[in-house]
Amino acid sequence: MNIPQPFQYQGSKRSLAPRILDHLPRKMARLVEPFAGSGAISLACAGKGRSREYWLNDLNRPLSELLSMIVNQPKKISDFYQSIWHDRDTGHLEHYYTVRDEFNRTNDPKLLLYLLARCVKGAIRYNSDGNFNQSPDKRRLGTNPERMHTNITTVSMLLQGKSIFTSQDFRDVFSSIRKDDVVYMDPPYQGTCRTRDHRYLSGILFDDFVAGLDHLNQKGIRYLISYDGRLGDKSYGKQLPDCLDLVLIEIEAGRSTQATLLGQDAVTIESLYLSRSLVEEVGVDSTYLPRRSSEQTHLLEEPARYV
Numbered sequence: 178m179n180i181p182q183p184f185q186y187q188g189s190k191r192s193l194a195p196r197i198l199d200h201l202p203r204k205m206a207r208l209v210e211p212f213a214g215s216g217a218i219s220l221a222c223a224g225k226g227r228s229r230e231y232w233l234n235d236l237n238r239p240l241s242e243l244l245s246m247i248v249n250q251p252k253k254i255s256d257f258y259q260s261i262w263h264d265r266d267t268g269h270l271e272h273y274y275t276v277r278d279e280f281n282r283t284n285d286p287k288l289l290l291y292l293l294a295r296c297v298k299g300a301i302r303y304n305s306d307g308n309f310n311q312s313p314d315k316r317r318l319g320t321n322p323e324r325m326h327t328n329i330t331t332v333s334m335l336l337q338g339k340s341i342f343t344s345q346d347f348r349d350v351f352s353s354i355r356k357d358d359v360v361y362m363d364p365p366y367q368g369t370c371r372t373r374d375h376r377y378l379s380g381i382l383f384d385d386f387v388a389g390l391d392h393l394n395q396k397g398i399r400y401l402i403s404y405d406g407r408l409g410d411k412s413y414g415k416q417l418p419d420c421l422d423l424v425l426i427e428i429e430a431g432r433s434t435q436a437t438l439l440g441q442d443a444v445t446i447e448s449l450y451l452s453r454s455l456v457e458e459v460g461v462d463s464t465y466l467p468r469r470s471s472e473q474t475h476l477l478e479e480p481a482r483y484v
């Protein structure tokens with residue numbers, strides 16, 4: 178089954194989902210995504226019937242409400258998108274800015290669907306006042322309403338009746354994790370972090386994240402984390418500490434367009450960290466272990482930007 182995305186979303190794990198799923202249990206009672214974004218991994222699991230229930234959380238409230246609407250009120254959101262998608266008309270750029278202003282006044286999740294479909298790279302950006310300030314993509318018209326309708330209907334079919342949606346900080350989610358949950362985490366990238374302050378993981382405190390993982394370990398929770406990786410020989414982000422007793426594996430995420438343009442032959446590698454209890458259940462194929470584990474221990478201190 179071809180699993181659509183509910184909306185384009187920068188950082189979506191849709192293309193990596195089949196390889197990430199290789200490291201999750203075959204059958205789960207509930208899959209929890211504390212950093213759900215577009216929910217690519219929950220959707221991929223639902224497409225294969227891997228979990229009975231899903232909990233999708235994202236701190237971004239309109240985003241979480243949008244996902245919930247897509248799943249629980251597919252006709253309403255699909256009809257709304259059709260009514261707001263004026264891109265064949267002239268003046269569609271002005272239309273985008275009008276919708277953006279209205280979204281910033283109301284935080285209406287329905288408007289966010291249009292903005293995500295039309296904005297540059299599906300990348301959510303807010304200014305210091307908390308207003309969405311991403312520009313429209315001038316070369317693309319965004320998903321047409323017929324395609325959007327099909328995507329929404331399929332996403333709804335996959336998750337309706339078995340999913341809950343919340344908008345909490347990841348620490349609150351961690352404190353409600355049950356013993357039989359499996360947790361997939363895709364926290365904000367350090368690599369795209371603008372600050373050089375090492376305490377932060379682009380918005381979340383690194384130490385808070387590590388403390389939360391330690392708490393999950395104490396409860397014996399099975400979890401899997403997508404984490405910054407490397408491009409060719411260059412590594413991104415700070416490693417998770419040894420005291421968490423995690424197993425690091427690497428998966429190829431394809432060639433970097435930017436590196437190819439620069440004449441380099443670099444492949445982007447994504448890191449996955451598996452909790453000990455997950456490894457005990459699913460095992461690890463040794464071909465996934467980092468080939469240069471000695472280098473992995475001295476990753477760059479400075480968080481650098483992904484190209």
Ligand SMILES: C[S@@+](CC[C@H](N)C(=O)[O-])C[C@H]1O[C@@H](n2cnc3c(N)ncnc32)[C@H](O)[C@@H]1O
Pocket residue numbers: 186187188189190191211212213214215216217218234235236237345346347348363364365366380381
């Ligand atoms: C890398 S994206 C996840 C992408 C997702 N895996 C997908 O396939 O679309 C990280 C998400 O974490 C959310 N986030 C950032 N800080 C958070 C926090 N403190 N608690 C929960 N979610 C947070 C962001 O809004 C963002 O959607």
